[in-house]
Amino acid sequence: MAFAHGVTGGDQEFLEQNSGRNLIVFAYLGAKHMVTGYDHLLFLFGVVFFLYRMRDVGIYVTLFAIGHSITLLAGVLGGWHVNAYLIDAIIGLSVVYKALDNLGAFKQWFGFQPDTKAAVLIFGLFHGMGLATKLQDFALSEDGLVPNMLAFNLGIEIGQMLALAGILIAMGFWRRISDFHRHAFAANALLMTAGFVLIGYQLTGFFVS
Amino acid sequence: MSTISTQTQHPTVSQLAKATLAAVAAAGLILITTVLPAEYGIDPTGVGGRLGLGVLAANHDTETSSPAPAVRPAQSAGQAPSAASSPADHFQIASKAAEAFGANAGQSFDTAAVSLREAPYRNDTLSLTLEPGKGAEVKALLKAGDGIVFHWAGRATSPWTCTVSAPMPRALGPAMPSNVRNAKRPAPSPHRSTAAMAGIGRTVAPSR
Numbered sequence: 001m002a003f004a005h006g007v008t009g010g011d012q013e014f015l016e017q018n019s020g021r022n023l024i025v026f027a028y029l030g031a032k033h034m035v036t037g038y039d040h041l042l043f044l045f046g047v048v049f050f051l052y053r054m055r056d057v058g059i060y061v062t063l064f065a066i067g068h069s070i071t072l073l074a075g076v077l078g079g080w081h082v083n084a085y086l087i088d089a090i091i092g093l094s095v096v097y098k099a100l101d102n103l104g105a106f107k108q109w110f111g112f113q114p115d116t117k118a119a120v121l122i123f124g125l126f127h128g129m130g131l132a133t134k135l136q137d138f139a140l141s142e143d144g145l146v147p148n149m150l151a152f153n154l155g156i157e158i159g160q161m162l163a164l165a166g167i168l169i170a171m172g173f174w175r176r177i178s179d180f181h182r183h184a185f186a187a188n189a190l191l192m193t194a195g196f197v198l199i200g201y202q203l204t205g206f207f208v209s
Numbered sequence: 210m211s212t213i214s215t216q217t218q219h220p221t222v223s224q225l226a227k228a229t230l231a232a233v234a235a236a237g238l239i240l241i242t243t244v245l246p247a248e249y250g251i252d253p254t255g256v257g258g259r260l261g262l263g264v265l266a267a268n269h270d271t272e273t274s275s276p277a278p279a280v281r282p283a284q285s286a287g288q289a290p291s292a293a294s295s296p297a298d299h300f301q302i303a304s305k306a307a308e309a310f311g312a313n314a315g316q317s318f319d320t321a322a323v324s325l326r327e328a329p330y331r332n333d334t335l336s337l338t339l340e341p342g343k344g345a346e347v348k349a350l351l352k353a354g355d356g357i358v359f360h361w362a363g364r365a366t367s368p369w370t371c372t373v374s375a376p377m378p379r380a381l382g383p384a385m386p387s388n389v390r391n392a393k394r395p396a397p398s399p400h401r402s403t404a405a406m407a408g409i410g411r412t413v414a415p416s417r
Binding site: 096099100103104105108109185189190192193194195196197199200201204205208 | 219220221222224225228229231232233235236237239240244245248249251
């Protein structure tokens with residue numbers, strides 16, 4: 001498959017054959033896409049890594065959701081044609097960026113801290129474009145497209161909340177360990193590695209296809 | 210928003226540089242030895258092949274959900290024993306296909322995925338009547354490496370679809386999707402209309 005992860009098998013068949021409004025199924029597919037989407041999850045993991053208060057988690061995740069909703073809906077309904085490989089490479093870059101941000105690298109290297117909220121919103125826009133390209137691979141029926149896309153988007157948010165709950169619970173246990181801060185450096189270096197793998201994977205796809 | 214710097218001792222510039230370089234190096238190693246061999250069949254070190262990951266790349270080539278390039282040479286699947294190789298073969302196959310199917314909008318034919326054959330072809334014709342909203346599954350059992358060329362002509366009052374897949378029989382190995390063309394031809398008007406499509410399917414035997 002070309003993208004970081006896609007919609008395959010029976011789901012794909014459904015998407016191609018569906019005609020008309022089918023809200024529950026589209027919401028389910030949206031949620032499934034998010035929960036099984038390691039590229040989105042890696043970025044979310046990076047975003048909440050140093051967020052201790054639920055209020056902050058809510059703010060950042062809302063910004064991410066606003067970003068990816070805008071481009072998902074605009075991309076599919078507006079019929080944008082963006083290269084899936086390049087978008088997925090940028091999603092990989094977002095993971096690298098967030099890991100470096102967590103490590104304090106920008107402050108250390110360039111002497112200033114880029115706005116973290118703006119970064120989450122902007123990368124959210126790219127994640128949404130990635131979601132749009134996955135759906136655009138299919139010949140989606142125009143019949144009921146708008147409600148179906150809204151349902152898919154709602155499903156994405158539900159899936160994101162579920163995944164986030166899992167991440168936060170795991171992080172909660174992790175932070176109780178006194179070694180958390182020593183682990184933090186290694187964890188973000190690993191996160192960065194995963195981001196570089198995603199970039200290399202997608203850019204290779206771009207050049208060989 | 211805290212970063213690691215406010216939580217613990219600041220990582221130094223050189224620590225950060227080392228971590229970044231290590232991340233790039235580790236990512237490169239992972240890509241070259243596993244991801245690229247498995248996903249694209251690019252295997253400069255041969256490690257992916259020794260790990261048996263090449264079989265995945267052969268599969269990925271045929272996934273319909275990828276932004277499919279119009280023509281994908283069969284050689285990239287690495288398992289086409291007698292695929293057409295010369296331009297003359299391609300031309301001959303293309304003209305045979307054009308003769309058999311005629312020209313239909315949205316139709317694509319991958320000449321690289323099939324090969325010429327001396328033995329006589331077997332021809333079957335099958336008519337199906339489908340209830341609204343229902344489908345039917347048509348199966349053809351092939352020898353490994355054999356090809357099938359199909360052509361559906363449908364008369365429908367509403368949009369209809371045809372998907373093709375070619376799993377291997379369980380007895381021969383794990384189920385593998387094969388070279389697949391997936392087409393959708395909606396009937397544009399509510400009037401009785403005829404839609405036609407053509408495509409090919411080829412089974413690829415597991416490498417072991």
